[in-house]
Amino acid sequence: MSKLQLVTYPHPILRHRSKPIQRVDAQFKDLIEQMFEIMYEFKGVGLAANQVNLPIRVFIANPTGDPDEKDQEMVFINPVINKPKGSVEAEEGCLSLPGINAQVKRSKSLQVNAYDLSGNEIAGEVDGFLARIIQHELDHLDGMLFIDRLADETLRPLIEDIAKLERRFIEGRELHQIPNDGELAEERTQWESKYC
Secondary structure, three states, X not given: OOOOOOOOOOOHHHHOOOEOOXXXXXXXXXXXXXXXXXXXXXXXXXEEHHHHOOOEOEEEEOOOOOOOOHHHOEEEEEEEEEEEEOOEEEEEOOOOOOOOOEEEEEOOEEEEEEEOOOOOEXXXXXXXXXXXXXXXXXXXXXXXXXXXXXXXXXXXXXXXXHHHHHHHHHHHHHOOOOOOHHHHHHHHHHHHHHHO
């Protein structure tokens, strides 16, 4: 198994709607462990599977961002949110959009349902920072980025930074550091057939 790596915009997997997970095995648990390592390496508080080129419906979170606080680590398999309440605007960034931050409006609280690594159901109302993380990561699983939620006047000042990421991605492709779309589709199909 190859080591997972963080992918950045405009990698095609970031626009792919992830498929529900049907099975969890030892390799899957290793993938989750690698995801936590990557999240901490890049100083994140959440990471969706497609941010590491996995087309499966899972994300991880640790609202503290502190690798020493293992008791705060959460795994959300096949997450669903319901009953969003209120609205609050706060600054967001994204590991797949390095250096880009903006004010994003999200629901203040919500009901989340998912499963953990042991198959136990996660169900409850969450609010505050964790609710924001869950909404951000669930957007990823649906092929959406936080920049898609921005009004034109908020997005406009970010266009040049976004264009730099696009140029860097094209250069990576030209240097064969990033697989072509056909290779990515083949890899995506392999992961989906294994876990979905």
